[in-house]
Amino acid sequence: MARTDVQLMLDVKAGNELSFEVLLQKYRLPLVNFLCRMVRDQATAEDLAQEVFLRVYRARKEYTPSAKFTTWLFRIATNLALNSIRDGKHQQMQISIDAREEDETPLEVPAREKLAEDRLIERERNEMIRQAVYSLPEEQRVAVVLHKYHDMDYSEIGKILGCSESALKSLLFRAYEALRVQLALLVAKPAAHPAGEGRGI
Amino acid sequence: MSCEKFSGTLIAYLDGRASAGERRDVEAHLKTCAACRERAEEFRRLWQAMDEAPAIEPSLGFDARLRQRLAAEPQRKSWAWLLPAPRLSLAVALLAILTLWVSNRQPVVEPVQGSEAQFRMIKDLGVLENYDVLKNFEPLSDLPAAQEIHDQSQPQQDDDTGSGTSN
Numbered sequence: 520m521a522r523t524d525v526q527l528m529l530d531v532k533a534g535n536e537l538s539f540e541v542l543l544q545k546y547r548l549p550l551v552n553f554l555c556r557m558v559r560d561q562a563t564a565e566d567l568a569q570e571v572f573l574r575v576y577r578a579r580k581e582y583t584p585s586a587k588f589t590t591w592l593f594r595i596a597t598n599l600a601l602n603s604i605r606d607g608k609h610q611q612m613q614i615s616i617d618a619r620e621e622d623e624t625p626l627e628v629p630a631r632e633k634l635a636e637d638r639l640i641e642r643e644r645n646e647m648i649r650q651a652v653y654s655l656p657e658e659q660r661v662a663v664v665l666h667k668y669h670d671m672d673y674s675e676i677g678k679i680l681g682c683s684e685s686a687l688k689s690l691l692f693r694a695y696e697a698l699r700v701q702l703a704l705l706v707a708k709p710a711a712h713p714a715g716e717g718r719g720i
Numbered sequence: 721m722s723c724e725k726f727s728g729t730l731i732a733y734l735d736g737r738a739s740a741g742e743r744r745d746v747e748a749h750l751k752t753c754a755a756c757r758e759r760a761e762e763f764r765r766l767w768q769a770m771d772e773a774p775a776i777e778p779s780l781g782f783d784a785r786l787r788q789r790l791a792a793e794p795q796r797k798s799w800a801w802l803l804p805a806p807r808l809s810l811a812v813a814l815l816a817i818l819t820l821w822v823s824n825r826q827p828v829v830e831p832v833q834g835s836e837a838q839f840r841m842i843k844d845l846g847v848l849e850n851y852d853v854l855k856n857f858e859p860l861s862d863l864p865a866a867q868e869i870h871d872q873s874q875p876q877q878d879d880d881t882g883s884g885t886s887n
Binding site: 543547548551552555561562564565568569572573576577641644645648649652666667668672673685688689691692695696698699702705706707 | 727728729730731732735737759762763765766767769770772773774775776777778779782783785786789790793
């Protein structure tokens with residue numbers, strides 16, 4: 520039976536470095552994705568994700584399993600992201616993730632013109648969504664990203680943000696309402712937007 | 721259910737986390753309110769569009785950089801548990817220094833005079849006991865005291881001396 524995150528963290532506290540490696544591999548992708556959606560710039564998001572892991576590692580000796588491991592992990596990540604946004608030091612150097620992808624993947628492939636067009640549309644849609652999420656007020660953004668992309672329950676998001684479940688539901692409704700209005704072009708015409716299955720990270 | 725109250729439970733209804741009672745209330749409201757029905761549909765389509773966003777992979781150097789930073793973290797020494805608190809450690813060290821200093825000091829030399837007096841008293845203890853017995857011996861109390869004998873004998877000596885000087 521696989522060890523739980525809390526058990527792994529207690530192993531790390533006892534000096535087992537391999538357990539930290541397991542936690543690192545398990546949460547590197549979710550953390551980088553969460554932070555990319557919070558600070559937008561991937562280089563900054565990766566720096567912050569590394570800082571989260573370093574803080575967890577530094578705090579290993581004092582770790583007490585008083586909450587879910589993910590609650591603790593994402594609370595650290597949220598605080599770092601909000602501080603980074605409020606500092607504003609990274610906002611000037613926003614490197615578009617999509618711009619990087621465009622550099623890496625050439626679109627002009629004559630034999631696959633239709634495919635390239637589809638990919639372009641898909642990329643534009645994703646960029647619209649990212650921009651809309653990024654334009655939300657900070658707390659709404661945290662709530663939406665954790666709810667939609669990390670499938671967290673209300674109580675856990677509430678603990679991360681330090682608010683009650685009812686306050687969180689209200690916060691989420693306002694956030695999704697803002698997104699619905701902002702992305703009216705995407706959500707108002709169902710025929711133009713094929714439904715995707717499953718949740719992203 | 722009003723549209724305002726509906727908004728508080730709509731998200732939980734759509735993500736499947738609403739209670740049975742909340743679900744019933746929302747469904748009842750959706751049957752009667754076209755605007756909220758439309759909003760709920762648009763929320764569903766919004767979520768579907770958001771689901772299509774691809775996951776962002778960390779860059780190739782991410783793990784290597786992280787391991788480098790972790791390796792640079794100072795490791796705790798195996799004996800670190802002996803030092804639970806810096807202040808306590810300092811207090812213990814000062815106490816140890818004080819103990820060493822006190823134990824290495826030269827012993828204080830007692831004054832010789834006191835010990836010699838004690839020694840003489842012990843040596844003369846027998847004489848002193850005899851003195852006490854003689855002092856308290858009643859028949860002897862009738863005898864003139866030694867001072868008186870001395871006083872009586874003094875004028876004779878003076879006379880002798882005077883005669884001597886006159887000579």
